[in-house]
Amino acid sequence: MYLCPMYSSELVKGTLKTIVLRLLTEHKEMYGYEITQRVKELTGGKIQITEGALYPSLHALEKDGLLTTETMNIGKRVRKYYSLSKEGKNKAAEKITELSDFLNTMRFLLDLKPAQG
Amino acid sequence: MYLCPMYSSELVKGTLKTIVLRLLTEHKEMYGYEITQRVKELTGGKIQITEGALYPSLHALEKDGLLTTETMNIGKRVRKYYSLSKEGKNKAAEKITELSDFLNTMRFLLDLKPAQG
DNA sequence: CAAAGATACATAAGGAGCTTATGTATGTCA
DNA sequence: TGACATACATAAGCTCCTTATGTATCTTTG
Numbered sequence: 001m002y003l004c005p006m007y008s009s010e011l012v013k014g015t016l017k018t019i020v021l022r023l024l025t026e027h028k029e030m031y032g033y034e035i036t037q038r039v040k041e042l043t044g045g046k047i048q049i050t051e052g053a054l055y056p057s058l059h060a061l062e063k064d065g066l067l068t069t070e071t072m073n074i075g076k077r078v079r080k081y082y083s084l085s086k087e088g089k090n091k092a093a094e095k096i097t098e099l100s101d102f103l104n105t106m107r108f109l110l111d112l113k114p115a116q117g
Numbered sequence: 118m119y120l121c122p123m124y125s126s127e128l129v130k131g132t133l134k135t136i137v138l139r140l141l142t143e144h145k146e147m148y149g150y151e152i153t154q155r156v157k158e159l160t161g162g163k164i165q166i167t168e169g170a171l172y173p174s175l176h177a178l179e180k181d182g183l184l185t186t187e188t189m190n191i192g193k194r195v196r197k198y199y200s201l202s203k204e205g206k207n208k209a210a211e212k213i214t215e216l217s218d219f220l221n222t223m224r225f226l227l228d229l230k231p232a233q234g
Numbered sequence: 235c236a237a238a239g240a241t242a243c244a245t246a247a248g249g250a251g252c253t254t255a256t257g258t259a260t261g262t263c264a
Numbered sequence: 265t266g267a268c269a270t271a272c273a274t275a276a277g278c279t280c281c282t283t284a285t286g287t288a289t290c291t292t293t294g
Contacts, residue, residue, distance in 0.1 A: 007219050010131030010280070013252055019226060026229060033271050042229070043222050053252055055273060077260055077271060100227055102124050103220050105160050109136060110217055112143060112159070127251070130281060150242050170281055172244060194242065194289050 007046055016049065016057050018099045021066070021084070021092035029070065029081040032058055058082060066091050123163055133166065133174050135216045138183070138201070138209035146187065146198040149175055175199060183208050 023035060030038070036049045061067045066088035070081045084092060140152060147155070153166045178184045183205035187198045201209060 007215060009252065011216065011219050014127035014130045015223065022226060042226060046222055050253070052254070096227060098124060099128065099223065102128050103224055105163055106132065106216065107220055109139060109159060110213060126281065167282070169283070196242070
């Protein structure tokens with residue numbers, strides 16, 4: 001039985017920040033755990049962002065001024081909501097364009113026929 | 118003026134071996150330098166494989182039994198031609214399928230509309 | 235004909251971005 | 265009450281790449 005294998009980690013490597021920025025262009029604010037769940041849900045479990053990867057990335061994006069944060073108390077627990085700054089919106093658009101272009105290029109390479117190469 | 122910027126290296130990271138295996142499914146044998154030139158040509162310079170990345174990868178693929186080599190003398194120079202082994206053909210098909218699936222998933226994430234997320 | 239650049243291989247130090255492991259704490263369900 | 269989910273965080277270590285360096289031959293051009 002074939003159940004939702006994850007992609008090899010080296011393949012997903014490098015796309016994390018773009019995925020985060022992409023999600024935040026559609027959702028005004030999201031918190032870390034929510035992002036991991038959303039991606040898992042949207043990809044049928046094929047991409048599962050680990051917390052060890054996500055939190056340092058979020059911190060880096062915030063440090064770079066691309067994300068702003070707002071802390072909320074949910075009961076006795078703390079949630080840290082992230083939103084795109086103005087600069088973040090620009091960067092998001094840029095990274096999304098680059099990734100989209102990259103996907104096209106890789107698709108082209110995969111679909112090559114001998115006659116073309 | 119906007120001339121063929123390369124993709125950020127972290128984006129391309131992880132796709133090198135699959136690209137090599139892919140090219141070798143269309144060309145019975147290729148040598149290292151040829152691979153770098155072919156990829157550069159096919160991608161309009163957007164992916165430029167460095168020799169520091171390629172040669173160790175080729176050696177690893179050979180060590181794993183996926184590639185076989187044949188050394189040829191061109192004048193006084195040596196060329197090392199790489200071909201897919203039987204195992205390499207299977208692995209190539211596997212990696213290509215995975216990458217293709219991954220491209221679809223990433224495309225889906227990029228094309229999300231608010232109503233869907 | 236000498237210098238520059240292309241062809242062709244190779245290896246090694248170092249960095250970025252992950253994985254894996256660990257830690258803390260609260261909420262929920264059987 | 266013990267397991268699992270929610271929710272944050274950090275650190276050691278790994279992989280794959282970049283950057284730098286090395287060797288050598290072939291070709292083009294001033």
